[in-house]
Amino acid sequence: MVPTELRYTKDHEWVRVEGDEATVGITEYAAGQLGDIVFVELPEAGRKLDQFATFGVVESVKAVSDLFAPVSGEVVAGNEALAGSPELVNSDPYGDGWMIRIKVADATELDGLLDAGAYDQLTAEG
Amino acid sequence: MTGAETLGAGVHETPLRDRHEALGAKLIEFGGWRMPLQYRGILDEHRAVRERAGLFDLSHMGELFVEGSDAGRALAHALVTNPPALKLGRAQYSMLCAEDGGILDDLIVYRLAEERFLVVANAANANVVSDALVERLSGFKAVLDDRSLAMALCAVQGPRSVEIVGRLTDVDLSSLRYYAIAEGTVAGIRALVARTGYTGEDGFEIFVDNGRAGDLWETLLRVGEDAGIAPIGLGARDTLRLEAGMPLYGNELDRSTNPYEAGQGRIVKLDKPDDFVGRTALEQVERDGPKRRLVGLVMQGRGIARHGYPIHAGGQPIGTVTSGTHSPTLGEAIAMGYVAPAHAEPGTILDVEIREQRVPAEVVPLPFYRRPG
Numbered sequence: 020m021v022p023t024e025l026r027y028t029k030d031h032e033w034v035r036v037e038g039d040e041a042t043v044g045i046t047e048y049a050a051g052q053l054g055d056i057v058f059v060e061l062p063e064a065g066r067k068l069d070q071f072a073t074f075g076v077v078e079s080v081k082a083v084s085d086l087f088a089p090v091s092g093e094v095v096a097g098n099e100a101l102a103g104s105p106e107l108v109n110s111d112p113y114g115d116g117w118m119i120r121i122k123v124a125d126a127t128e129l130d131g132l133l134d135a136g137a138y139d140q141l142t143a144e145g
Numbered sequence: 146m147t148g149a150e151t152l153g154a155g156v157h158e159t160p161l162r163d164r165h166e167a168l169g170a171k172l173i174e175f176g177g178w179r180m181p182l183q184y185r186g187i188l189d190e191h192r193a194v195r196e197r198a199g200l201f202d203l204s205h206m207g208e209l210f211v212e213g214s215d216a217g218r219a220l221a222h223a224l225v226t227n228p229p230a231l232k233l234g235r236a237q238y239s240m241l242c243a244e245d246g247g248i249l250d251d252l253i254v255y256r257l258a259e260e261r262f263l264v265v266a267n268a269a270n271a272n273v274v275s276d277a278l279v280e281r282l283s284g285f286k287a288v289l290d291d292r293s294l295a296m297a298l299c300a301v302q303g304p305r306s307v308e309i310v311g312r313l314t315d316v317d318l319s320s321l322r323y324y325a326i327a328e329g330t331v332a333g334i335r336a337l338v339a340r341t342g343y344t345g346e347d348g349f350e351i352f353v354d355n356g357r358a359g360d361l362w363e364t365l366l367r368v369g370e371d372a373g374i375a376p377i378g379l380g381a382r383d384t385l386r387l388e389a390g391m392p393l394y395g396n397e398l399d400r401s402t403n404p405y406e407a408g409q410g411r412i413v414k415l416d417k418p419d420d421f422v423g424r425t426a427l428e429q430v431e432r433d434g435p436k437r438r439l440v441g442l443v444m445q446g447r448g449i450a451r452h453g454y455p456i457h458a459g460g461q462p463i464g465t466v467t468s469g470t471h472s473p474t475l476g477e478a479i480a481m482g483y484v485a486p487a488h489a490e491p492g493t494i495l496d497v498e499i500r501e502q503r504v505p506a507e508v509v510p511l512p513f514y515r516r517p518g
Contacts, residue, residue: 054171054380055188057471058449058478076500078449080187080470081380102447106188 020139021046022113026089026129027138033113034089036129043089044117045077045108048142053079056108061097061119068092070128074119077108090128092121159204160297160358168376176268178205181378190381191473194344197373198303200365201382203350204358207271207293209264209278216260219285223278224254225404225427227417231256236324236341238412241274246403246426250274251394253341255326267394281422297358301365302348309369310349314338332364343382345389346516384470387479390441390512396452396468397439397481403427405435406483437464438489441513444478445505450497457496457503458488466497472513479513480506
């Protein structure tokens with residue numbers, strides 16, 4: 020079971036809401052599918068994102084994958100630790116492997132995302 | 146039996162499929178075979194080979210035996226190298242080219258006896274090679290025995306390979322040189338033991354009958370355990386060979402590439418006495434020089450260059466990336482690609498287009514990695 024306090028996208032991003040900000044990363048399932056992650060490209064602070072727009076790229080040894088914003092908002096920070104230690108995404112995808120923090124533009128967008136149960140079902144079928 | 150059995154519509158399984166699953170491997174389809182991509186992870190497996198030893202299931206490769214009083218001459222006609230010049234028990238890297246000089250496959254040729262050679266082909270091209278050899282051998286006293294589907298191949302690669310395989314074989318490894326082969330037993334199983342590989346490390350490729358592959362695999366894992374042997378998938382096989390500057394058919398080599406472009410002109414033996422398939426076209430390339438050249442690249446900015454990404458110089462597209470990855474040993478992104486000859490000098494700074502950004506890369510000589518000692 021994935022963390023129940025988070026919300027999920029069909030593209031395997033998770034979002035943790037904390038007040039009017041949210042932290043975003045990719046799920047353990049996604050990190051496992053990608054394999055050893057060696058490079059993460061993240062947006063600069065100040066960048067405005069629309070829901071489901073691409074905000075960056077995650078690369079494993081074998082593959083490149085786009086990252087999609089679960090909610091609209093303005094990027095507050097990217098996880099700088101990932102520049103030197105991209106493997107944090109594999110080892111701690113919901114914690115130290117976080118990718119961006121954004122100021123949420125419209126909290127109602129969260130209602131359209133998957134909860135833990137729905138996401139688990141998605142990955143069980145996948 | 147001559148000729149190849151036609152590969153059916155289904156995907157082939159190696160005799161070790163169950164063992165890969167039991168070890169938790171992620172399986173993928175490659176060249177018509179179900180193969181392990183990784184077990185513990187590509188970076189882990191890559192390091193295991195560089196530091197200790199790795200065990201590879203390479204049973205998908207093609208094993209084609211050529212025998213007869215003309216076997217050597219027939220192969221000299223079929224391939225760009227000169228197999229008759231091989232001493233007994235020695236091997237060479239070779240290529241099978243078309244009349245126009247385009248590469249159909251890259252291979253290793255082993256001389257097992259005066260009149261008996263083993264040609265090892267890539268899995269995806271085994272049928273093409275088999276068909277071409279049957280055609281090119283006609284008129285010579287030589288027959289092809291395609292045993293690809295009857296034979297298994299396990300490789301042990303890494304600095305501790307000699308120690309591990311040495312515990313299990315009656316072959317005298319101290320006198321088995323690099324690019325040599327010997328017949329003997331490994332773990333009590335009849336085998337051909339070759340000191341060849343695709344990793345840039347010391348190691349062995351061990352050919353056995355399919356039915357004995359399971360015993361061989363399990364024994365190597367068990368006996369090699371205290372030396373730190375690990376099972377290795379195709380993912381790490383690719384990062385290892387790329388660091389070692391070795392080409393991959395389908396990336397650096399293909400039907401529209403000739404050996405000179407790929408930096409392998411020295412294997413084209415234009416001075417061998419008789420005609421061979423592709424001679425006229427290849428003589429022309431040798432005279433004129435190749436129109437593009439394979440180079441090594443080390444990325445100078447953030448980003449990984451990948452197959453198909455364009456390469457620019459002075460704002461103009463002048464080439465394409467053929468393979469690229471993050472190099473676990475070097476800790477930086479490396480790539481190989483074709484560029485116009487004017488831009489192929491080591492030290493040249495080029496730009497690789499990575500998702501609409503231009504990232505600088507330096508041309509370096511191959512290989513990126515050489516094993517110590």
